[in-house]
Amino acid sequence: MTDFFKDIPEIAYEGPDSTNEFAYRHYNPAEMLNGKSMEDHLRFAIAYWHSFAWPGGDPFGGQTFERPWFGDTMDLARLKADVAFEMFRILGQPFYCWHDADVRPEGATLAESRSRMEEMTDYLGQKQEAQGTRLLWGTANLFTNRRFMAGAATNPDPDVFAYSAGIVKYCMDATQKLGGENYVLWGGREGYETLLNTDLKRERAHAGRFLQMVVEYKHKIGFKGAILVEPKPQEPSKHQYDYDVATVYGFLKEFGLEGEVKMNIEQGHAILAGHSFEHELAMAASLGIFGSIDMNRNDYQSGWDTDQFPNNLPEVALAYYEVIKAGGFTTGGTNFDAKLRRQSLDPVDLILAHAGAFDVCARGYKAAAAMLADGALEAARAQRYAGWDSAEAQAMLGQGLDEIAARVEAEGIEPEPRSGRQERLENLVNRFT
Amino acid sequence: MTDFFKDIPEIAYEGPDSTNEFAYRHYNPAEMLNGKSMEDHLRFAIAYWHSFAWPGGDPFGGQTFERPWFGDTMDLARLKADVAFEMFRILGQPFYCWHDADVRPEGATLAESRSRMEEMTDYLGQKQEAQGTRLLWGTANLFTNRRFMAGAATNPDPDVFAYSAGIVKYCMDATQKLGGENYVLWGGREGYETLLNTDLKRERAHAGRFLQMVVEYKHKIGFKGAILVEPKPQEPSKHQYDYDVATVYGFLKEFGLEGEVKMNIEQGHAILAGHSFEHELAMAASLGIFGSIDMNRNDYQSGWDTDQFPNNLPEVALAYYEVIKAGGFTTGGTNFDAKLRRQSLDPVDLILAHAGAFDVCARGYKAAAAMLADGALEAARAQRYAGWDSAEAQAMLGQGLDEIAARVEAEGIEPEPRSGRQERLENLVNRFT
Amino acid sequence: MTDFFKDIPEIAYEGPDSTNEFAYRHYNPAEMLNGKSMEDHLRFAIAYWHSFAWPGGDPFGGQTFERPWFGDTMDLARLKADVAFEMFRILGQPFYCWHDADVRPEGATLAESRSRMEEMTDYLGQKQEAQGTRLLWGTANLFTNRRFMAGAATNPDPDVFAYSAGIVKYCMDATQKLGGENYVLWGGREGYETLLNTDLKRERAHAGRFLQMVVEYKHKIGFKGAILVEPKPQEPSKHQYDYDVATVYGFLKEFGLEGEVKMNIEQGHAILAGHSFEHELAMAASLGIFGSIDMNRNDYQSGWDTDQFPNNLPEVALAYYEVIKAGGFTTGGTNFDAKLRRQSLDPVDLILAHAGAFDVCARGYKAAAAMLADGALEAARAQRYAGWDSAEAQAMLGQGLDEIAARVEAEGIEPEPRSGRQERLENLVNRFT
Amino acid sequence: MTDFFKDIPEIAYEGPDSTNEFAYRHYNPAEMLNGKSMEDHLRFAIAYWHSFAWPGGDPFGGQTFERPWFGDTMDLARLKADVAFEMFRILGQPFYCWHDADVRPEGATLAESRSRMEEMTDYLGQKQEAQGTRLLWGTANLFTNRRFMAGAATNPDPDVFAYSAGIVKYCMDATQKLGGENYVLWGGREGYETLLNTDLKRERAHAGRFLQMVVEYKHKIGFKGAILVEPKPQEPSKHQYDYDVATVYGFLKEFGLEGEVKMNIEQGHAILAGHSFEHELAMAASLGIFGSIDMNRNDYQSGWDTDQFPNNLPEVALAYYEVIKAGGFTTGGTNFDAKLRRQSLDPVDLILAHAGAFDVCARGYKAAAAMLADGALEAARAQRYAGWDSAEAQAMLGQGLDEIAARVEAEGIEPEPRSGRQERLENLVNRFT
Ligand SMILES: [Co+2]
Ligand SMILES: [Co+2]
Ligand SMILES: [Co+2]
Ligand SMILES: [Co+2]
Ligand SMILES: [Co+2]
Ligand SMILES: [Co+2]
Ligand SMILES: [Co+2]
Ligand SMILES: [Co+2]
Incomplete structure (x- = not known):
């Protein structure tokens, strides 16, 4: 056991009147609602990257977090995993998520990166088993390394396509090995900076073929989870092809994948695309491609991806209202793709940011369920369209x-x-x- | 002949060194480029609505334009047509476009509106023939009247769907009668203000069926032109279903219409969707659904549809570069969906705003053609992707x-x-x- | 008594558990907090313009509201006032606000407009006295009429400056006559569309002199209320000089008015300027120019002034937190500068939109007061800066x-x-x- | 001499018809206009930071540039300076600009950082003298190091204020030593992330006092250049106090500095504040605080500071129009605060990006001068306001x-x-x- 979170107690439910900062006031995992526990309704997951791999930089400043596990060795990667699972124990959420680059140091070659990933997934698998924390989804980081600066599947260089295929293959293998319930693709570099040097049609064709390969490989290895695409409109690319749910739907139809791929919808990315979160959720549900959510919050007045922790109850409630109407989560869940502000330096910040986010989500979910149970909102909607029932x-x-x-x-x-x-x-x- | 434009001469080409405000410096309709005249490359059209039907209001102020034809009688509608065709003569562009509501006063019933439309299209047909001006496209105004406040095809009230069908039918008839080369649909009210009262799935299904009806009716009457949809992200609705080209493509695929419907892409709407104009053009071309353009300019720092006249040469050139790469216009053209600023009160403003816009577009088109002829840009692109040719x-x-x-x-x-x-x-x- | 609101009961406080749509769940005017009633803390006011003078238009559609008092006669103006005061009675808020143009039909000359204003303020004065509703502030509409299309005090034509002076004079007289507690200036047309035709320096000098005249006239007539300026960044002008609080502060300093003029801060205008509402409030407080608030809500994803009713509790609470820290309202108050969505056609919508807004504000105010009483937030702030106390x-x-x-x-x-x-x-x- | 730019020729003027990528087509330094050379009108400067210190990262990816001088030793700092001056020689512009952190590695203490700065300014001084390149301005980097994460002068910790004072002191000394013509302050961290933990009033008071100290120290050491503040609205802070020109003006007035401090206005920062570049220039001129410009370009559709090279002639021309109307540059100049896109990896990209930017600026300046010489625009403006001359x-x-x-x-x-x-x-x- 590390001492990173020493003296921080496990967070337990104490009810809405508690003034204990280290308690849940609304998230009561065992509480039953409509025959299912809150834990199973919400399916909370923690994102490895923001909490354990991000150093705190922004466009005008470097690292602010000083974590004992920062560095490029396998020993530090294991220390990072130890601390991560200690946080999962303290918070008690059932799931977590990773990119390959979060959990293992980059190797000198693809083979070395893969081999390190295998070693780390052995380690993570033991920790999962020991603690009961499960993998909601895995994904590949195809954006940080400079080889991806011009895209992964959409790179002008076919070798980058090939390299990306290699990474995704071992990430899908790793996800399956760890019992992951979904595999996610995020196309941050699949887009363009300037149309002047871009063959948009060719790039999209390659992106389509790549996604087909992912689906084919899923079936080949018998992966039972869902394949999810996470839309985002811009940043890091000027324009990303997976702009929003409706755009991805057209893309899936174009490449015959609408029955194979679903959406992982992030609050912040919805906002950056000019939509509300609930719009994206309702759109995915209406198109039959709702899968999972990345819960966070985007500052409305910046144009970049702030990935803040959610804290606005009315907004969270309306989002879960759409989730419940879409049938709730099956393989999906609520992944907190949220990072500390770079000034929130302390271990306790990491714990309490998540605890507060769990609470606002639990409260929002319960409010949404109550609204649906009340029925007045749905009745008003039904009445408004009643003419069409004739x-x-x-x-x-x-x-x-x-x-x-x-x-x-x-x-x-x-x-x-x-x-x-x-x-x-x-x-x-x-x-x- | 009216005296609205009296003393304003016909605008003729005088070459780039002319300092005559009433001359074209770049738009030379007869000039040949790659075996086709500039007139036939650019296919300029003037929008009836902005120039002749808009009173100059904004959200904080009312009418600023005082036009002798403002009012609700058929006599005034004919006067408006007389002035419009005088402007077309002065500017010399080959095409114009209308909504039904631009050219005829609203009737007390659908039948009366239709009958007035028939009367006005007789009148416009005579003027077209006399002057040689042609109809690029017709469309229906399904957004101004309060009956459309909650949508046309997507209205919760099926009677509004029916009423809208009635209007579109007569507008398609009128377009065919006047030899229109396209029929356009713009879904300004097809969307929603708040998801709280909206059945998004049902509304989209109705919108899809409505568009199928339009295509079916086109074939029934043997209309040879193209059916075009014009995307726009928001305003007047909070969210419009035809958000952008990629969204509409998914919609067309969903309803089996991707082989029947093409895009009318407006500069300002591209901007409001978070894209560049050239992105939307390239996207439509890559999906095989490029049709026509609404040329104008949106202020980048407002969130509303400013519909200003284009004036930025580098931007216009990059847009036409994509148009030419898409094969140029067939049934489509360059419709100036642009309106005077509400302080530009004088008849001469109306003429010179268009003349300046024609000039910047002609100059941009020629620049784009020269870039393609030069070949360096395309060569650089080809070289960047050359690895994929192996x-x-x-x-x-x-x-x-x-x-x-x-x-x-x-x-x-x-x-x-x-x-x-x-x-x-x-x-x-x-x-x- | 009119029958516009017939069958709608007066809204009374029933407590948070009430499910009666026609009851306050949080706004209890008589409830005491820190020795003052909630009515006196919040000082709610209703805006005449949005509720009674706005026909429901938007940039793509005309009137949706059909009100029996719409029209240009003095009889209709009196009917409008009757209905307005009936709404004030039903809602029970202590204050209202107007522009001249809201309460009287425009006259053919300034003299006639003034005389009609005098007649209407007689009528309003009787109603105020009878019912106990008071005037929070008056203001002049210097933006709707086409004479203001290029500005009022900043118009290139000195006659418009003069005309505007004439209007403001009679509006200040009317405000004083009705016991108004503030006089507000809003510079919607004081700005520019394009710098190409604008003498920015000259226009700002005229605006500065105009505001000095207002202050001089206030002292001349012995008006005891506050002079307030309401900032807004853009729309209807491309750029307005009163961009935000910090900009107006510089303007006041430039013209020696920082001791004479305070701010009326609107939520939606703060958002459009790229700020949060609480930022603008804190900035005004720190500069010693906090006056009053226009409470509403702006859609974060549109660039225009949506003026929606507030409904987000956490946001409202943070705003009132700054209000309380600034010392609370003295002459100022909470004016609901909020309008119904144009589809909300019914009289009951008008009542319940306000009732809901009152409730969310009362709830937010109480939450803010409780946070301050709790003290933990202020203690954390004090501790963060404690080093500076040495x-x-x-x-x-x-x-x-x-x-x-x-x-x-x-x-x-x-x-x-x-x-x-x-x-x-x-x-x-x-x-x- | 390094071989970084080997085989790249010095860029010389060849006239508009040249197709040589390594030639100026419009920037002819010796060309006389109104009795002054273009070099002296435009006063081009190159920013050390973007070209030599930025590794190419973005929020989702790390270093893309691999420069032989990257690293933390003094030897590498000298190599960097060598390459920089080679670029200055190739481009032939008269000026450059730096932050301390661009030219020297950070020391373990303030004293060491200062001493390294002194050593490097010796080195730079020799290079300046040898080559004739001059220093347009110096500035201090008070934002990258984690000590500044919560502000420099506005930090809750007075030690950070003190440390910042120490840095600014030696940067002002260094600027004076190298004959710098201005000293610039940029307040990227002077602002806040959340109002919840911020004492806005106290922070602004400290910022005001800090700026007074800078002015006092300028006079103490007899620095003859101008003190400039560079406004920016947001990023890296959520809100920065130096939002825009009008905001800074109010700040200067509040602290009695309006006669001592002028503005360094950046195109991209104007855009991010919701303004046009020319608005900010005209505003500064009208307030008597115009100083210098940071020329670049911001993507209109992102909310972050893209710092692209300028390339849009009409926009650049309108900006220089305001510069010329403001009297042109005295101590100020045109600093290219522009960085390569992170995919532009090659040394030649660095040269040609600047060459293209010089050309578009020279062309824009000449167009602006020609517009003023023509006089029609100013005549139209004068005529519009002629009524005020009576x-x-x-x-x-x-x-x-x-x-x-x-x-x-x-x-x-x-x-x-x-x-x-x-x-x-x-x-x-x-x-x-
Ligand atoms: Co995400
Ligand atoms: Co994100
Ligand atoms: Co259009
Ligand atoms: Co438009
Ligand atoms: Co207001
Ligand atoms: Co407003
Ligand atoms: Co700068
Ligand atoms: Co910048």
Whole structure:
């Protein structure tokens, strides 16, 4: 046991009136709701990268965090894993997630990187078993190393495509080995900086083929989890091809993958694409491709990916409302893709940032469930569209413009607008948040 | 002949050294380029709505333009048409475009609106024939009237769907009657204000069915033009379903329409979606759905649709570069969906705003054509992707992740990054603009 | 009594567990907090313009609201006032606010507009007295009429400056006559569309002189209320001179007015300037120019002034936290500069939008007061800056760079960063919201 | 001589028809315009940091540039200086700029950092003398090191204030020693991440006192250059106190520094503040605080500081138009605060990015000068405000609201709006760009 978190107690549920900073006030894992525990509804996961691999830099400043495990040796990688699992024990969440680059030092060759990954997944597997923490998903880091500066699958150099294939292969293997429930692709470098040097059509074709290869390999190795794509509009590339859910849907259709791939939707990326989080969730649900969420928060007034911890209850509640309406999580879950502000230097900050985020999410989930149980919001929606439930309205959908036009003229139809009642519905939501 | 533009001469080409405000310095319709006249390359069209139907209001102020044809009678509608065609004569562009609501006063019923439209299209047809101005496209205004406040095809009330079908039917009839080369749909109200009262899935299904009806009716009446959808991300709705080209592509695929519908891409809407104009053009071309453009300019620092006249040569040149690479216009063209600033009160402002816009577009088009003829930009692009032209690279696209990974390890492949040369390519563009 | 709100009961406090849509769950006007009633802490006001004068248009659509008082006669203006005061009675808030243009039809001349204003303020004065509703502030509409399209005090035409002076004079007279507690200036047209036609220096000089005249006239007539300026960055002008609090402060200093004028700060305008509402409040407080607030909400992802009703408790609480720290309201108050969404057609929407907003504000105010009473947030802040309380640190502020530098070198000072604890403070706030 | 730029020739002027990538097509230093050489009008400077100290990282990826001088030794610092001056020789621009951290490795203590700076400025001084390149300005890096994570002058820890004073002292000394013509302050960390842990008033007071110390020290050492502040709205802090020109002006007035400090205005920072570059320039000129410019370009659709090389002629021309109207540069100049895209790996990219930027600026400057010489734009502006030149209008500025109001009523003044002619003026500009 390391002493990084020494003197920090395990966080336990004490109820909403607790003023103990080291207690959950809303997240009660064992609490049952509609026949399922909160732990199983929310399926919290912690992101290895932000908490253990990020040094605290920003575009104008370097490392602020001084962690004993920073460095490039396998020993330090094991120390990092030890501390990570101590945090998982303290927080008690059921899942975690990683990129290869988070858990092992980069090797001099692909073979060495792979071999180090295998060694580290042995180590992580033992820790998973010992502690009961599970892997929600694995993914490959195809963006940090300078070889990816012009893309991974979409790189002008086919050798980078090949190298990326090699990495993704061993990351999928590692995910399967550790019982991961999903495998995620994030295309931060799959896009372009300037159209002047870019063959957009060719790049997208390569991206499509790469994703097909991922799906083929999943079936070849019998991986039972879901393949997820995480959309984001811009940064680090000026434009990324996986802009938002609707864009990725078109991409999946173009390459025949809409039945094979689902979405991992991040709050902050939704915001950067000009949408609300709930929009992206509802869109994915309506297209049948909802998978999992990366929970965090983006500053609304910056154009970069702030990855802050969520803290706004009304917003979180509306997001979970869409999650529940989409059927809740199956393989997916709530991954906290959130990082400390770079001034939050202390080990205790790492613990309490997550604890606060767990609480606001649990509270939001319960509020969403209560809104659905109450039924008033859904009833209002149903009533607003009730006209479409008539046989005549349904029949109209099978007719032609001319038939419909003739009927409007014959019957002298003049629709009368009805209130959309937005503010009343907002008031209703505020009763629950 | 009205006296609205009295004393304003027809605008003729005088060459780049002219200091005559009432002359084209770059737009020379008869000038031949690659075997086709500039008129036929650019296919300029004027938008009836901004120039003749917009009173000059903004969110904090009312009408600033005082036009003799403002009002709701058929006589005033004819006067408006007279003035419009006088402007077309003065400017000499080959095309124009309309919504039904621009050219005829709203009737008390759908039947009356249709009948007025028929009367006005008789009148416009005579004017077209007399003057030689042609219709680039027609479209329906399904957003101004309060009946559309909650959408047209996506309205919760099926009667609004029906009413909208009736309008689109007569607008398609009118477009065909006037020899229009395209029919455009713009979904400003097809979207939502708040997800709280919205059934997103149902609304999108209705929108998909409506677009299928449009395509079916096109074939029924034998309309030879193209059906175009114009994307836009937000305003007037908080979220519009036709967010951008990639989103609309997914929508077309979902409803089986990708072979039937193309894009009308507006500069300002590209900007509002977080893209560059050239991105949207390149994306549409790569997906095989490029159709036509709405040329204008959006202020980069406002979040609303400013519809200013284009005036930035380097930006216009890069847009036409993508148009030419996409094969140029077939049924499409350059529609100036641009409006005067509300302080630009004078008839002469209306003429000279268009003349200046024609000039910057002609200059941009010629610059783009020269860049392509020069070939250095395309050569640099080809060279950047040259690795993919090898047989080995092409073969890789047929392999699996594991085969590729094995090869990378076996051959010890370590890709070496090469410069993207962005600034040098930007310098190259500046040689032409 | 009109029947516009017939069957709508007066809204009374029923407590947080009430499920009655027509009750306050949090706003209890008589509730005492720190020796003052909630009514006196919050000083709610309703804005005449959004609720009674706005027809529901947006940039792509016209009127959606059909109100019996819409029109240009004095009779209709009186009907409007009757309905307004009925709403004030139903909601029970202590204050309201107006522009001249909200309460009287425009006259053919300045003299007629003034005379109508005098007639209407007689009428409003009787209603105020009868009902007990008071005027928080009056202001002049110097933006809707086309004469203001290029500015009021900053217009290139001195006659518009003069005309504006005439309007402001009678609006200040009317405000004084009705016992208004403040007079507000909002410079929507004081700015520019394009620098190409603008003499920025001259325009700002005229704006400065105009504001001096307002202050001089205030003293001349013995008006006891505060003069307030409301900042906003853009829309309707491309750039407005009163961009934000810091900008206005510089302007006041330039024209010697920082002791005479305070700020009316609107949530939505803060957002449009790239700030948070609480930033603008804290900035005004730190500069000694905090006055009053326009409470509403701006969509974070649009670039226009959405003026929605507030509904996000955590945000509202943080704003009131700054208000309380600034000493609370003296002449100022909470004016709901908020309008219904244009689809919210019904009289009941008007009532319940306000009722919900009152509730979220009351709840936010109480949360803010509780946070301050708890003291943990202020204690953390004090502790973070505690180093500055030492005599040595204070002495340093009187030294020169070279003295300080010498001491750093002599003592080998190397500062050790300490955690900013942002997430822990966010958790703390969430205990109260 | 190093071989970093080997085989790259010195860039010389060859005229607009040259197709030589290694030639100036527009920047002809010796060319005379209005009695002064282009070199003296434009006063080009190169920024040491972007070109020689930046490794190419972005938020999702690390170093892409592999430069032989990267590392922390004094020998490498001298190699870096050698290469820098070789680039200055090749490009032939008269000036350069630095932060201390660009030119010397950080020491273990302030004393060591200072001593290294002294050693390096000896070295740079010899190179300046040998080559004739001069120092436009020096500045201190108070943002990269983790000690500044919570601010420099505004840090909660007074030791950081002291340490910052120490650095600024030796940077001012170094600037004076090298004949620098200005000293610049950039407050990237002077602002806050969250108001929850920030005492905004106290921080601003410390920032004000710090700037006073800088001015006092300038006078103490007899530094003849200008003290400049560079505004920026956000990133790296969420909010920076030096938001924009108007904000800094208010700050200077608050601390009595408006006669001592001028502005260094960066294109990209203007954009991030919601302004155009020319707005910031015109604002500074109107307030009498225009000093110098940081020329670059910000992507309009990202919210971060992209610092790209300028390449848009019309925009550059409008900026220089304001510079010339402000009287041109005295101590200031055109510093290219621009960095290569991180994929532009080659030495030749570094040279040609600057060469292209020099060219677009020279071309823009000449276009601006020609517009002013032509006079049509200024004549239109003068005519628009001509009404204010009358004695009556000037007299009005000395009157009171009531006098003016009485005159408007007596004379029945009703202003008639006149066209703002925006599009015609835009056309006019296009004749020169
Ligand atoms: Co994520
Ligand atoms: Co993110
Ligand atoms: Co358009
Ligand atoms: Co538009
Ligand atoms: Co307001
Ligand atoms: Co507002
Ligand atoms: Co700069
Ligand atoms: Co910058």
